[in-house]
Amino acid sequence: xxxxxxxxxxxxxxxxxxxxxxxxxxxxxxxxxxxxxxxxxxxxxxxxxxxxxxxxxxxxxxxxxxxxxxxxxxxxxxxxxxxxxxxxxxxxxxxxxxxxxxxxxxxxxxxxxxxxxxxxxxxxxxxxxx
Amino acid sequence: xxxxxxxxxxxxxxxxxxxxxxxxxxxxxxxxxxxxxxxxxxxxxxxxxxxxxxxxxxxxxxxxxxxxxxxxxxxxxxxxxxxxxxxxxxxxxxxxxxxxxxxxxxxxxxxxxxxxxxxxxxxxxxxxxx
Numbered sequence: 001x002x003x004x005x006x007x008x009x010x011x012x013x014x015x016x017x018x019x020x021x022x023x024x025x026x027x028x029x030x031x032x033x034x035x036x037x038x039x040x041x042x043x044x045x046x047x048x049x050x051x052x053x054x055x056x057x058x059x060x061x062x063x064x065x066x067x068x069x070x071x072x073x074x075x076x077x078x079x080x081x082x083x084x085x086x087x088x089x090x091x092x093x094x095x096x097x098x099x100x101x102x103x104x105x106x107x108x109x110x111x112x113x114x115x116x117x118x119x120x121x122x123x124x125x126x127x128x129x130x
Numbered sequence: 131x132x133x134x135x136x137x138x139x140x141x142x143x144x145x146x147x148x149x150x151x152x153x154x155x156x157x158x159x160x161x162x163x164x165x166x167x168x169x170x171x172x173x174x175x176x177x178x179x180x181x182x183x184x185x186x187x188x189x190x191x192x193x194x195x196x197x198x199x200x201x202x203x204x205x206x207x208x209x210x211x212x213x214x215x216x217x218x219x220x221x222x223x224x225x226x227x228x229x230x231x232x233x234x235x236x237x238x239x240x241x242x243x244x245x246x247x248x249x250x251x252x253x254x255x256x257x258x259x260x
Contacts, residue, residue, distance in 0.1 A: 034218050052260045056185040083168045115171045122178035
C-alpha cells in the first residue's frame, strides 16, 4: 500500500495531475495521433508513389494541389506530435539522471517542432510559391 | 510514494534472462522502429525542403533517392514505417481489451511481421512498375 502520511485523500491525490504528474493526457494523445497516422500514412504513401518518375514541375504541381497539401500537412504535424510523445517515453525509460532527462525531453520537443515546422514551411512554400 | 524504501529482495531480471517470445520481440521492434522513424523524419524534411528550393535541389534529391544506396534506405524505411503501423494496429486491438489469450497474442505479434512484409512488397511492386 501507498504511504498514508499525507493529509490528502486518495481521490485528492489522483485528481488533476495524479501520481505520474501528467494524467492520461500523454497516453490519450498518443492514441489519437496513432489513429490519425494510420490514415495519413496510407495517404502519404499514395502521394509518394504518385510522384515517382514525375519531373520537377509535375511533382510540384501535385504537391501544391489543396487536397494533397492538406494531407501532407496533417501527416507531418500528427507525425511530429506522435513521435515527440513516443520518444519522451523512451527517454524517461532509459535516462535516469534527472538533469539529463529534463534536457533530453526538452531537446526532443525542440527536434519534433523543428522538423514539423521545416516540413510545414516547405509544403506551404510549394503551395503558395515564392 | 516517494518515501518507500528500496526493496531488499531480488528485483525483476532483465531481458537476457527471458526466453525470447514473439510478443516480446515485437514489443522491442515497435520501439526500435519508432525510434528509427523519429530520425527518418529528417529525410522527409530534407526531401520537402529540396522540392521547395527549386529544380536543381529536387533533381539532386531524386538522384540520391534513386541510387542503389538510396533505394536500399527507402526500402528499409518503407518496411520500418509499415511495421510500426501494423504494430500500432495490434496495440489498438489490445487497447480495446481483445486478443490477450496466449495463442491470439502470439499470432498477433507473429503475423504483424508477415503483414508488414507483404505490404512493403506491395508498395515496392507499385513503385517499381510505375
